[in-house]
Amino acid sequence: MRCYCCSSKPFEECCEPFIKGEALPHSAEQLMRSRFSAYATAHYHYILDTYTKEKKQALCVEDLARSAQGAKWFALKVHPTLAASSVDSTVKCLVDDSVNKPVDSSINSSVYANTNVEVATDTEQSTKPNVNANNAVVEFTAFYFENKSMYQLHETSNFIVEDGKWRYHDGELHEDCGKIKYGRNLPCVCGSNKKFKQCCALKNR
Numbered sequence: 001m002r003c004y005c006c007s008s009k010p011f012e013e014c015c016e017p018f019i020k021g022e023a024l025p026h027s028a029e030q031l032m033r034s035r036f037s038a039y040a041t042a043h044y045h046y047i048l049d050t051y052t053k054e055k056k057q058a059l060c061v062e063d064l065a066r067s068a069q070g071a072k073w074f075a076l077k078v079h080p081t082l083a084a085s086s087v088d089s090t091v092k093c094l095v096d097d098s099v100n101k102p103v104d105s106s107i108n109s110s111v112y113a114n115t116n117v118e119v120a121t122d123t124e125q126s127t128k129p130n131v132n133a134n135n136a137v138v139e140f141t142a143f144y145f146e147n148k149s150m151y152q153l154h155e156t157s158n159f160i161v162e163d164g165k166w167r168y169h170d171g172e173l174h175e176d177c178g179k180i181k182y183g184r185n186l187p188c189v190c191g192s193n194k195k196f197k198q199c200c201a202l203k204n205r
């Protein structure tokens with residue numbers, strides 16, 4: 001079965017090992033995906049466990065379960081601006097060097113081009129001051145059904161490394177959160193390449 005987080009991998013090779021505690025997410029995006037999958041499979045202990053210590057204090061499993069009640073989480077879209085979340089510390093060092101050197105922008109961009117070869121992602125993001133080896137920002141839209149209606153939760157989340165583990169700290173909701181109408185003939189939000197009506201719309205019951 002394709003993973004709940006809508007990656008191309010099966011659940012057992014994607015989010016399940018994290019939720020079961022058999023492996024640790026090595027990027028903020030992986031943690032975010034696994035938290036979505038935990039919501040989709042009602043693993044609220046994992047949700048609680050993956051908050052930062054500060055946030056965890058005010059939460060309990062029962063409350064998390066209660067607030068999620070009635071929502072059927074069925075698809076996740078990670079926004080492409082988030083390549084930075086997977087940038088590892090090696091790349092960060094390279095980028096830092098280039099920023100600190102008193103060089104002109106053309107040389108800078110060649111340095112970025114070099115790092116680009118390694119990560120094959122948009123390195124522009126890694127120059128953001130709020131992204132480093134110990135914290136990252138991930139923007140995503142999660143889709144769910146509730147009372148037969150479709151909703152989206154569009155959030156930019158902040159992740160922090162605590163004791164060597166990625167943790168969710170907090171997030172900012174975007175204005176387009178809430179109930180949405182999605183065309184039944186449009187490509188499904190889960191990225192399956194099927195029409196919505198032949199894919200995730202079937203889970204709305």
Ligand SMILES: [Zn+2]
Nearest residue numbers: 003005014015
């Ligand atoms: Zn997954």
Ligand SMILES: [Zn+2]
Nearest residue numbers: 188190199200
């Ligand atoms: Zn779908």
